[in-house]
Amino acid sequence: MRPKLTLKQIARELDVSISTVSKALRDSPEIGEETRKKIKAFAKLYNYRPNNIALSLKNRKTKTIGIIIPEIVHYFFTTVISGVEQVANEKGYNVIVCLSNNSFDKEVLNLELLANGSTDGFILSIAKETMQKEDYHHLIEVINQGMPVVLFDRVVDEIHCDKVIIDDVIGAKKAVQYLIDNGAKKIGLVSTVDYVSVGKLRTRGYLEVLRNNNVEVQENLILKIEDMDNSETEIKEFIDKNDVDAVFAVNEHFAIHAIKALQEKGLKVPEDVSVIGFTDGELSKRFIPSLTTVSQHGERMGAEAARLLIDKLERKPEEEESYKTVIVETSLVERNSTKS
Amino acid sequence: MRPKLTLKQIARELDVSISTVSKALRDSPEIGEETRKKIKAFAKLYNYRPNNIALSLKNRKTKTIGIIIPEIVHYFFTTVISGVEQVANEKGYNVIVCLSNNSFDKEVLNLELLANGSTDGFILSIAKETMQKEDYHHLIEVINQGMPVVLFDRVVDEIHCDKVIIDDVIGAKKAVQYLIDNGAKKIGLVSTVDYVSVGKLRTRGYLEVLRNNNVEVQENLILKIEDMDNSETEIKEFIDKNDVDAVFAVNEHFAIHAIKALQEKGLKVPEDVSVIGFTDGELSKRFIPSLTTVSQHGERMGAEAARLLIDKLERKPEEEESYKTVIVETSLVERNSTKS
DNA sequence: TTTCAACACTCAAACGTTTTCGCAAAATAG
DNA sequence: CTATTTTGCGAAAACGTTTGAGTGTTGAAA
Numbered sequence: 135m136r137p138k139l140t141l142k143q144i145a146r147e148l149d150v151s152i153s154t155v156s157k158a159l160r161d162s163p164e165i166g167e168e169t170r171k172k173i174k175a176f177a178k179l180y181n182y183r184p185n186n187i188a189l190s191l192k193n194r195k196t197k198t199i200g201i202i203i204p205e206i207v208h209y210f211f212t213t214v215i216s217g218v219e220q221v222a223n224e225k226g227y228n229v230i231v232c233l234s235n236n237s238f239d240k241e242v243l244n245l246e247l248l249a250n251g252s253t254d255g256f257i258l259s260i261a262k263e264t265m266q267k268e269d270y271h272h273l274i275e276v277i278n279q280g281m282p283v284v285l286f287d288r289v290v291d292e293i294h295c296d297k298v299i300i301d302d303v304i305g306a307k308k309a310v311q312y313l314i315d316n317g318a319k320k321i322g323l324v325s326t327v328d329y330v331s332v333g334k335l336r337t338r339g340y341l342e343v344l345r346n347n348n349v350e351v352q353e354n355l356i357l358k359i360e361d362m363d364n365s366e367t368e369i370k371e372f373i374d375k376n377d378v379d380a381v382f383a384v385n386e387h388f389a390i391h392a393i394k395a396l397q398e399k400g401l402k403v404p405e406d407v408s409v410i411g412f413t414d415g416e417l418s419k420r421f422i423p424s425l426t427t428v429s430q431h432g433e434r435m436g437a438e439a440a441r442l443l444i445d446k447l448e449r450k451p452e453e454e455e456s457y458k459t460v461i462v463e464t465s466l467v468e469r470n471s472t473k474s
Numbered sequence: 475m476r477p478k479l480t481l482k483q484i485a486r487e488l489d490v491s492i493s494t495v496s497k498a499l500r501d502s503p504e505i506g507e508e509t510r511k512k513i514k515a516f517a518k519l520y521n522y523r524p525n526n527i528a529l530s531l532k533n534r535k536t537k538t539i540g541i542i543i544p545e546i547v548h549y550f551f552t553t554v555i556s557g558v559e560q561v562a563n564e565k566g567y568n569v570i571v572c573l574s575n576n577s578f579d580k581e582v583l584n585l586e587l588l589a590n591g592s593t594d595g596f597i598l599s600i601a602k603e604t605m606q607k608e609d610y611h612h613l614i615e616v617i618n619q620g621m622p623v624v625l626f627d628r629v630v631d632e633i634h635c636d637k638v639i640i641d642d643v644i645g646a647k648k649a650v651q652y653l654i655d656n657g658a659k660k661i662g663l664v665s666t667v668d669y670v671s672v673g674k675l676r677t678r679g680y681l682e683v684l685r686n687n688n689v690e691v692q693e694n695l696i697l698k699i700e701d702m703d704n705s706e707t708e709i710k711e712f713i714d715k716n717d718v719d720a721v722f723a724v725n726e727h728f729a730i731h732a733i734k735a736l737q738e739k740g741l742k743v744p745e746d747v748s749v750i751g752f753t754d755g756e757l758s759k760r761f762i763p764s765l766t767t768v769s770q771h772g773e774r775m776g777a778e779a780a781r782l783l784i785d786k787l788e789r790k791p792e793e794e795e796s797y798k799t800v801i802v803e804t805s806l807v808e809r810n811s812t813k814s
Numbered sequence: 815t816t817t818c819a820a821c822a823c824t825c826a827a828a829c830g831t832t833t834t835c836g837c838a839a840a841a842t843a844g
Numbered sequence: 845c846t847a848t849t850t851t852g853c854g855a856a857a858a859c860g861t862t863t864g865a866g867t868g869t870t871g872a873a874a
Contacts, residue, residue, distance in 0.1 A: 135620045138590075140860060151824045156862060166822055181615075187536065187591040188860035190527045191829045198570075198592075206555050209756070212547045219546070219573050228587065230538075230570040233559050240563075247568065250478075251527040251830085252538075275521075280475045387760065394762045416549070416756045420727065422734045480830060491854045496832060506852055528830035531859045591860090 139182045148176060190251070198228040199443055200253035202244050204236040204261050204288075209415035210432045211259070214286065217436025218257055225444050227254075234261040242272045254447050255282040257439045260290065268292075282446035284439045289459075296442040297459040298435050302332055305428040305464035306339025309382050309410045312426075312466055314347050316474050318380035318408060321349070323356045324369060324388040333358070336384045336412060359388065370395040380408045380472075386417045389425055393471060408472035423470035435462045479522045488516060530591070538568040539783055540593035542584050544576040544601050544628075549755035550772045551599070554626065557776025558597055565784050567594075574601040582612045594787050595622040597779045600630065608632075622786035624779045629799075636782040637799040638775050642672055645768040645804035646679025649722050649750045652766075652806055654687050656814055658720035658748060661689075663696045664709060664728040673698070676724045676752060699728065710735040720748040720812075726757045729765055733811060748812035763810035775802045 145152045150169065158165045158173035159182070165173075176182075190196040201218055203211045215231065222229050230253060234241035241261045248256070256276070264270070265288060273293050277283050286298040313321050323340050326333030337356070344351050357372040359365045369388060373381075373395035381396070383389035389411030393403050401407050403423055411418055414429035438460050468474065485492045490509065498505045498513035499522070505513075516522075530536040541558055543551045555571060562569050570593060574581035581601045588596070596616065604610070605628060613633050617623050626638040653661050663680050666673030677696070684691050697712040699705045709728060713721075713735035721736075723729035729751030733743050741747050743763060751758055754769035778800050808814065 136618055137620055141862095142860075152861085153825075153863075154823060156860095157823090160862085162863095164822065169822075183586065183590045185591040185860050186587075187527060187530045188829090189862085191531050191831095191859090192861050192863095194829070196527065206559070207549070207552045209547070212552055215546050215571070216573070228570065228592070229572070230568065231555070232568070233556070246523065247526075250523045251525040252568070278476055280477055390760065390762060417760055420730065420757055421761065422730060481832095482830075492831085493833080493855075494853060496830095497853085500832085502833095504852065509852080525830050528859090529832085531829090531861095532831050532833095534859065 138185070139177075139180050140185065144173065144176060144180075144182065148173060195254050195447075196228075196252060197226060198230055198253045199255050199257060199440070199447075200230050200232060200244075200248040201257045202232045202234055202241060202248075203259050204234050206231070206233055210287075210413060210430060213432030214259075214436035214439070217433035217438075218440040219436075220433075221437045221440035221444070225440075227440075227444065234264075236262040238263040238267055238269065245272050245276055249276050249279065249281055253281075255284070255443045257284045257286065257436075257443055259286050260288040265290070282443055284443045284446075286435055286439045294457055296439075296446065296457050298439045298442065299459065299461055300430050300435070300464050301461050302335035302464075303339040303342070305412065305430075306336040306382070306384075307343045308464065308466050309412070309428050310340050310343040311347075312472070313380040313382065313408055313410060314343065314349065316408065316472065319349065320352070320355060320378045320380070322372070322376060322378040322381040322392070324372070324381060324383040324392055325356070325358050326384060327358050327360055333384055340382060366391050370398070374399060378407060380410075382410050384412050386411045386413050386415050386421075386425065386427070389427070389471070390417065390421050393421075393423070393425075404471050404473040410466075410472060414467055418467075418469070426469045426472040427467050428464050429467045430464055431462055438462055478525070479517075479520050480525065484513065484516060484520075484522065488513060535594050535787075536568075536592060537566060538570055538593045539595050539597060539780070539787075540570050540572060540584075540588040541597045542572045542574055542581060542588075543599050544574050546571070546573055550627075550753060550770060553772030554599075554776035554779070557773035557778075558780045559776075560773075561777045561780035561784070565780075567780075567784065574604075576602040578603040578607055578609065585612050585616055589616050589619065589621055593621075595624070595783045597624045597626065597776075597783055599626050600628040605630070622783055624783045624786075626775055626779045634797055636779075636786070636797050638779045638782065639799065639801055640770050640775070640804050641801050642675035642804075643679040643682070645752065645770070646676040646722070646724075647683045648804065648806050649752070649768050650680050650683040651687075652812070653720040653722065653748055653750060654683065654689065656748065656812065659689065660692070660695060660718045660720070662712070662716060662718040662721040662732070664712070664721060664723040664732055665696070665698050666724060667698050667700055673724055680722055706731050710738070713739060718747060720750075722750050724752050726751045726753050726755050726761075726765065726767070729767070729811070730757060730761050733761075733763070733765075744811050744813040750806075750812060754807055758807075758809070766809045766812040767807050768804050769807045770804055771802055778802060 141152045141155045144155045154165060155173055158170040159177055199222055219229050232244040238261060241264055270293050277295055283295040285295060289297045289299055325337045328334045355376060359368055369391040373392060381392045383392055389409055393409050396403055396407050403409055411425045411427040414427050418425035418427045481492050481495045484495045494505060495513055498510040499517055539562055559569050572584040578601060581604055610633050617635055623635045625635055629637045629639055665677045668674045681691060695716060699708055709731040713732060721732045723732055729749055733749050736743055736747050743749055751765045751767040754767045758765035758767045
């Protein structure tokens with residue numbers, strides 16, 4: 135076992151000072167040709183690499199960005215991480231991932247831990263519990279200490295920082311417009327109750343498009359799921375008793391249950407009824423039929439967040455402080471659950 | 475903006491020495507009651523937290539473990555991360571995640587980067603390209619430097635370290651035995667070509683169980699998919715021309731295509747034909763019908779890997795070096811694609 | 815011969831901690 | 845009232861690095 139080489143050891147070995155070694159390796163003109171070559175050769179031979187921790191301490195930056203998400207076994211979040219990672223890597227940054235498990239306490243803990251020198255900034259999606267408590271002091275604290283934070287997906291107005299979000303209303307409008315353009319008249323909506331912000335916004339998009347196209351809004355064609363655990367039965371009943379020629383569901387899960395219910399009713403998807411979902415996850419791609427869906431482009435969101443953060447980190451101190459909110463456009467991915 | 479507080483600032487503010495502050499905060503008996511209280515109150519008021527980087531440098535350990543995986547948008551790997559994270563957190567460790575994207579070069583880069591002081595040890599699943607090249611010098615190098623490494627899932631004999639794997643053969647046996655126990659006689663196998671180790675091992679399990687139960691092996695009931703892109707058609711043809719009463723597929727994807735082909739042939743799953751998959755991902759849980767499947771327990775694997783690593787990290791230096799390989803048992807998760 | 819610049823290097827401080835050692839002053843013992 | 849112990853605190857080194865300032869030698873210009 136050969137422990138890591140340090141400048142000090144090289145210096146002792148070659149009988150020069152530590153600073154000489156450091157300067158030689160960084161090609162300082164202060165060091166003579168011969169000495170420099172000798173040192174470089176030695177360093178190469180024994181595979182010297184500077185210690186990151188020491189560098190971080192010296193430079194007061196770690197070249198590491200922390201990302202705190204509510205859960206990791208979750209398609210959307212992994213695509214975001216993937217996007218962050220790509221951009222971070224390009225710019226020479228590392229990514230350290232922490233999970234809040236949707237718990238307020240764990241979010242606070244992780245944030246405090248990483249804020250003590252481990253990272254230069256944060257990319258974060260707020261935990262469910264934190265949103266319920268509406269307690270953001272930990273985030274505000276960290277921002278006040280001068281640490282840049284970028285919020286994505288779940289964001290709140292109370293926190294002043296850069297943000298990356300999608301436009302749920304426009305996403306929903308794209309989907310419903312697509313259905314109308316392809317001849318649908320009786321479009322069912324399977325949504326969540328209104329206090330889930332995503333459900334509310336997507337419902338708004340649905341309503342707007344119907345009005346814009348002079349399609350009458352039929353209240354009975356709108357289903358708002360209360361109890362997620364019982365969504366399957368609710369959707370089945372909804373489909374059974376209503377006559378629709380298209381369905382817009384606010385997530386993948388609702389979409390596939392709608393498809394199943396339609397099939398059991400003797401209808402074919404997409405021949406008789408078209409179905410569109412929201413969130414382009416594994417399930418949308420691989421369900422049979424595969425789902426036409428509104429994609430949230432998690433990877434782009436991650437990349438955008440990383441760019442915002444790194445811009446802040448590398449900004450000259452004299453530049454004006456300003457916070458941006460980037461809206462990443464959704465797009466409709468056409469697959470086999472809609473006819474066109 | 476209030477920058478982070480340091481010992482030095484507290485010392486200056488309270489007109490004592492840095493060491494006094496440090497000792498007071500760590501409840502050293504050297505410091506008098508009064509001074510200690512004063513310092514602690516001040517630190518609390520201004521929310522002092524020691525700088526992790528400085529601590530890492532001093533202690534020569536970072537309390538951080540690196541995990542390098544081939545991809546993150548992948549159900550299995552996320553469950554592993556989740557398991558690692560839980561155990562790591564319990565023991566006061568952070569997790570830094572890097573992606574190799576299945577590229578040899580990126581794996582080497584990440585490893586070298588993190589090995590220079592950023593982490594105390596690694597948990598790693600080898601990149602596809604690395605396995606093809608059979609070049610593991612970067613891993614061996616890191617291990618030689620005294621950094622503990624735990625390999626999981628994709629492991630190789632050439633590397634001497636702790637390992638966490640599942641037993642594919644036993645997993646497959648459980649599945650096929652279950653089918654036989656429930657009356658199946660003509661069990662189709664949808665596998666990959668033999669040079670994919672997973673396909674080979676799971677096929678072996680299938681064959682062993684048939685022999686053990688004196689069921690004749692019919693070569694025509696075994697499908698080995700060459701071309702993943704064309705798997706759908708291959709499976710459809712296979713199902714169409716063969717008469718089976720059960721199917722064992724070596725992954726989720728094959729399983730759902732088998733189900734679809736069966737349904738299109740006019741057969742019902744699970745009433746007429748039972749289907750079992752491998753890998754308990756999103757799709758298995760949420761496909762309709764949901765899939766009975768062999769679960770690999772990624773979370774357990776991650777937890778196990780983290781435990782092995784942390785044991786190594788906290789082992790006294792005088793203790794004997796030894797490498798373990800932990801086999802995490804698979805288990806059969808019964809859902810709606812099999813009758814029982 | 816003196817002066818000075820160029821060269822090639824070393825010293826020392828700094829980043830923020832912890833910890834060993836040393837040293838006064840106060841408290842106790844003799 | 846002196847001798848010794850205890851108490852309370854500070855100085856300094858260490859972790860590994862970078863970097864501005866300082867130093868000694870050489871060779872050339874004045």
